[in-house]
Amino acid sequence: MIFGNTAITALAPMQDVTDLAFMRVLARIGSLPDLFVTAYFRSTSTTCAIAEANLRCIEENETGVPILAQLAGSEAAPLMRDAERLLQLPIDGINLNAGCPAPLVNRHGAGAGLLRDPKALQSVLQGLRSVVPPGKFSIKCRTGWQDAAEFPALLELLAAATPDYAMVHGRTRNDLYKPNTVCTETVQLAVRRLPCPVMGNGDICTVEDANHWLSTISPAGVMIGRGAVRNPYIFRQIRGGAAPTAEEMKLYYRILAEETDRILHTKRTPAGHCNRMKKYLAYCYADFTAEQEYTLRRCTNIDDMLRILCG
Numbered sequence: 001m002i003f004g005n006t007a008i009t010a011l012a013p014m015q016d017v018t019d020l021a022f023m024r025v026l027a028r029i030g031s032l033p034d035l036f037v038t039a040y041f042r043s044t045s046t047t048c049a050i051a052e053a054n055l056r057c058i059e060e061n062e063t064g065v066p067i068l069a070q071l072a073g074s075e076a077a078p079l080m081r082d083a084e085r086l087l088q089l090p091i092d093g094i095n096l097n098a099g100c101p102a103p104l105v106n107r108h109g110a111g112a113g114l115l116r117d118p119k120a121l122q123s124v125l126q127g128l129r130s131v132v133p134p135g136k137f138s139i140k141c142r143t144g145w146q147d148a149a150e151f152p153a154l155l156e157l158l159a160a161a162t163p164d165y166a167m168v169h170g171r172t173r174n175d176l177y178k179p180n181t182v183c184t185e186t187v188q189l190a191v192r193r194l195p196c197p198v199m200g201n202g203d204i205c206t207v208e209d210a211n212h213w214l215s216t217i218s219p220a221g222v223m224i225g226r227g228a229v230r231n232p233y234i235f236r237q238i239r240g241g242a243a244p245t246a247e248e249m250k251l252y253y254r255i256l257a258e259e260t261d262r263i264l265h266t267k268r269t270p271a272g273h274c275n276r277m278k279k280y281l282a283y284c285y286a287d288f289t290a291e292q293e294y295t296l297r298r299c300t301n302i303d304d305m306l307r308i309l310c311g
């Protein structure tokens with residue numbers, strides 16, 4: 001059972017960012033969360049796009065941290081089929097994506113697209129609930145499509161499907177990732193109305209943010225994405241550990257370079273390795289000068305990149 005008496009932390013799924021390499025980095029620096037969630041597997045009537053990178057997160061997860069497989073889709077039958085398939089793997093449960101704002105995904109009614117079609121949402125929730133064993137079904141959602149005023153009705157649908165827990169990103173689809181749009185009151189509404197533990201998510205960037213959420217908004221736990229890429233020691237800090245030193249941040253970049261190298265393996269080229277690093281660095285540039293950022297963005301050689309990152 002993932003939830004006990006104490007609040008838990010989760011690494012938010014981020015396609016191509018919170019991948020196997022990043023999970024391994026967290027293990028090596030001693031700052032693991034309590035829960036991982038894969039980025040979504042896209043589930044349609046014709047296919048489940050079994051993204052190899054997501055599969056590796058499950059099959060090669062040697063961190064000891066439980067991992068959920070996330071599915072994104074708009075029809076119950078394919079989602080049920082793919083949930084049953086994924087449940088054969090060493091996962092701790094199935095997580096339904098009702099938050100992805102990508103137009104391509106939403107156009108087909110999946111991700112946050114489910115939030116503007118209550119019938120589809122209800123059917124998908126009921127279908128998944130019927131095939132996912134007790135304790136193993138969760139949903140990650142935003143607070144509406146256009147407006148958070150939609151959320152109370154959505155919460156009724158969610159509650160009726162009796163998920164085992166939920167992660168609520170305090171933005172609507174309309175908010176995309178715009179700054180200052182996370183609405184903590186709406187997350188609190190979910191905590192009050194859902195008959196299951198609710199983790200809060202959205203712009204939790206520091207240990208102070210996390211502690212504020214844990215003490216006032218989402219006592220069951222916090223889910224952190226971009227903030228953990230910028231400061232991967234945040235999970236250690238939430239457990240009462242020290243803030244990272246400058247040396248520890250350098251260690252992070254070095255280990256990230258090693259672990260991305262390891263997952264790229266035979267597909268590795270110097271520029272490819274740098275491009276892979278840039279997927280994470282996109283969330284770290286604020287810690288560098290404008291000149292360093294400019295050079296990092298143009299790096300095609302990992303040694304040059306590490307010279308800037310680690311001095």
Ligand SMILES: Cc1cc2nc3c(=O)[nH]c(=O)nc-3n(C[C@H](O)[C@H](O)[C@H](O)COP(=O)(O)O)c2cc1C
Nearest residue numbers: 012013014015039040097169202203204224225226
């Ligand atoms: C590049 C990127 C990829 C993402 N991929 C996923 C995904 O596959 N599944 C999902 O549920 N959310 C995904 N998200 C949303 C995050 O899980 C999270 O809800 C969002 O970033 C807000 O949390 P944060 O402010 O802590 O980053 C993604 C976000 C970003 C920026």
